[in-house]
Amino acid sequence: MAKSALLKSSLAKKYWMAFTGLFLCLFLVGHLAGNLQLLASGEGARDQFNEYALFMTSNPAVRILSIVTFASILFHVIDGIIITINNRKARPKGYVSFKPSTNSKWSSRNMGVLGTIILAFIVIHLINFWGEMKFGEWETRDESNIEAVHVMENGVAVVEMEEQDQTSNLIYTTESGAEVKDLYTITIKTFQDPEWGLIWAIIYLIAMIAIGFHLYHGFGSGFQSLGINHPKYNTFVRRVGVGFAIIVPLLFAIIPFYIYFVLDKI
Amino acid sequence: MRQFELTHHQIFKSSNLQIKDMNLTLKIWRQKDAASKGGIQTYPLGGIEADMSFLEMLDVLNQELIDKGEEPVVFDHDCREGICGTCSLQINGEPHGPDRGITTCQLHMRAFKDGDTITIEPFRAKAFPVIKDLVVDRTSFERIQQAGGYISVNTSGNTQDANSIPIPKDQADAAFYAATCIGCGACVAACKNASAMLFTSAKVSQMALLPQGEVEADRRVLAMVEQMDKEGFGNCTNTGACEIECPKGISLENIARMNREYMRASVK
Ligand code: HEM
Ligand code: SF4
């Protein structure tokens, strides 16, 4: 009984939900730390970000971590769907009059809806960047594209640029000699696109609001699910949860707007 | 001085209401039996005093219906003093009505105003099927209790006095508060998931917290949760509605304790 209890019972589903959810909170912190590098400007910013991206895609420890992250999202989503469906079945005939707003918070009752918005966002986000990184067309090009320099009689230098196919992405060598994929430029171009840049930023903002509400309930809820509830620490956990739910999504959401409005155009 | 003014005001108000009887519109779920479909029926009701209890108000309605030769509305009740957990009712979208920390039998008509429309429905859950009108079958709770909500002691005449075992005061208090659950089912009725975890966790906790109950703690929590799942109750998503609506203020801490107990028992 004990074995199946830890996999199939209602409580086991809660443990998995909480465990994967709280792990994903840790992931968010790491991901945010990486992304905040995008706020940097100047010469080194591009190299720094691209070297970081190279590290994140090649380091074996990070690879294991990213597999665990993908597995967590998958588990969390499947478990969330199973729980939500079972919970609907637990009340086949609803009330004519039901006033849940008198006894519970909106976010706590809409974790499934918020999660679905987040899932849709994750798919879009992966197509935008991870898919491009992994399956996009990449080409090693000489950065300067200079084919020849003619010095004319009056002393003016004429530079002949090589015609290049600009649809494929660039692989280049950084100052420190690492051969990197130029994810930085893809990212900045996405959010600086004159037509789509602002729309992307708004889509990202909506997703971050959904994550904020998801975590406003989810952070503390995860601790409760794992049995961590003690009058001494509850206030602390709640405050950290609310702070986390506001600060982390807010910092994420600032990045696209900063790139669109503030960062030098490339 | 302030205190006095307030009290005086309240007395004035309530005596005012007493003089003026209330006229209400009741929307009540009527269902002939478990197999019938059922639906909401509307009953106008006058002559209701603010100091009547909610169940007395229904008694008045039923007397009118009987006088007219109609079927009275069937509802559950027993002690009518908030200790047995028999009365139920979803009143205007909340179990036991709008007030906190009370059962339906302790709800008074002063919680409503003249001219109000009151919707009265049975508690809704797959594990609480409707028997008739507002009465639901809550024996699923009893089966959870039977699965492990007891301690095995020898009662053959040489029973040890329970008070001879020293128990830390805070632990005894927590066990006592958990034991104040009257098994009414308001937690299930309030929960958007129709989850019975507040009830089950209270029954798990009241035993697990005491040395007499500790002996069978692992077996108990596994069996009770298994039965709870079998009955078709939903899964807790920590909305906290149960704790707010519980007439006895059973705390969510009990659910966390059950989660710990269960985790410990299932990895053993
Ligand atoms: C960045 C991604 C995400 C993070 C950090 C996250 C975090 C969390 C946390 C901490 C919880 C609370 C667990 C508990 O109450 O025990 C939770 C619950 C939940 N999550 Fe997520 N989540 C994420 C994405 C998603 C996605 C994509 C879905 C899609 C279906 C989803 C659906 C749910 C549902 C339905 C619940 C409530 C289930 C319950 O309380 O039992 N989440 N999430
Ligand atoms: S926990 Fe509260 S609401 Fe639930 S059955 Fe016990 S007394 Fe009723």
Ligand code: FES
């Ligand atoms: S009738 Fe006993 S608690 Fe209401």
